[in-house]
Amino acid sequence: MIHAEGVRKRFGTTEALRGVDLDVPGGSVCGLLGPNGAGKTTMVRVLTTLLRPDGGSARVAGCDVVRDAERLRYRIGLAGQHAAVDELLTGRRNLELFGRLYHLPRRTARSRAEELLERFGLAEAAGRPVRTYSGGMRRRLDLAASLIVSPPVLLMDEPTTGLDPRSRLALWDELRRLVAEGTTLLLTTQYLDEADHLADRIAVMDAGRVVAAGSPSALKAKVGGDRVSVTFREAADLAPGVDAVRGVLPGEPEIDTTERRLVAPVSDGAASLVRVAAALGAAGIGVEDLGLRRPTLDEVFLALTEAPVKEKEAA
């Protein structure tokens, strides 16, 4: 549904995109992840015809973003970083306005507005000016506005920035529902849990390039598998405890004496945890904390994007 090859964009002397490849199959969710300035927004602007790429090519919903831009604009929905709705007008008037600009007949624009207001729980507030809406309501109206012509592809730039946790969860639910109904979704985010919860595939961007891509679990596996972590109660427990763990785990553990902690890589997850717990219990060793840790996407993110930071520091 989205296919980009070697997309480049330069602003003056800064290269915002240095050859971005992206492939998003129909009906899937792609999370574009990266720090500020990585080029996520620029990429979304290229894919939504707001910016002309300097090089490379991109097709969205079967349309070339440069040569077939007009047709493409009837087939995408865009929800940008701001809730791009008119504060002075009512929710209903906003949706009618955007519908008319897709050249829907007046009557269709009106009924579409009602349908979307209903779907996004805004029917009651439909007659109020948007400036009286909460942040979550604005976002929902913004999302509704991007769905007026049933876009097969929806592109969202940091859709939940600035939302409280409840509104965020509600928006995630809406997005999941849309995807279940067949929409292809590309969203940029700085929140790793957002990408983890929503995306089938994640592309990590840094300094204008995609530095890693894959499913959330594949990316986590790339950084390392599960680990068992044990914190001992007393310093004296450390040496016998390490011996007990060595007896049941194949891998070599990492030991932090000041924290009285042991971390060991494991391949069979919870089964190892049970063996470690049994061995420590049998040896009568005092344990303060015991757990199985999976790498979070945060760790993936830092591992993948920290190299260029070091380069910059060295320079």
Place this chain on the structure above:
Amino acid sequence: MITMITVEPPATRAQRLRWALSDTFVIAGRSYSQLRAQPGQIAAELVAPVIMTVLFGYVFGSAISLPGGGDYRNYLMPGIFMQVMALSAVAAATSVAEDMARGIIDRFRAQPIARGALLAGRSLADLSKDWLSLAMMAVCGLLIAGWRPRGTPLETLTGFALLALFGYAMIWVGTFIGLFAKNGAQADAATFGWLFPMTFLANAFVPLEGLPGWLRAIADWNPMSAVVSAARELFGNPGSAAASWPLQHPVTASLCWSLLIIAVFAPLAVRRYRTAASR
């Protein structure tokens, strides 16, 4: 499940033209809805010119005598009308900059709206707002300053039309500048900051006879002076001796100035709109 609605791009040239016109009117309709949502807005914008009318008409005016004779307050009102028109650039710049800052311009640009329709629609709505401002200021002039147009009704109407045309030109100047601003406040500063003083570097409030030569040359060729002189001529209000070509032929000169400004700034603004990025 949301009902499936799809739209295809226009198939014929005629349909494309119809949709472009429809886009323009839908955008203008948005501006009207905004105006209806804040009915006090126009009145609030006219507080300043009313104060100027009183301040100049009754305070400074008492110390100004016209070289050619005549009533100063009748001399003043065309200048006030012109100032209101010139400052319509400020409102145009502020609102387009606000739309940019809120990402609304991005949404419009990601929609299949005809090229130029957005700015054309806005400018038409602003133009009708200018007519409304002129009508309200004319009533204020009649009531507060004892202003009386002495030309024929057609001449009076032509005078207002020339003022509104100048306002339309300034709307395009403001739109162009507003598309560069980061937010409304910056757009306000980038227009009002030079426009307001410039209305004084003209024959709007004082006769030019007393100005030093170099300043007088600037004021003579200031498009605003031509507009004011044209309005005075058509309203039959007192003017002052004209030494330069634009003020000797003010109707032609103001028409030319306004059309020139539109011819330069409308295409510039449309070009800027197509590439401008929201921040």
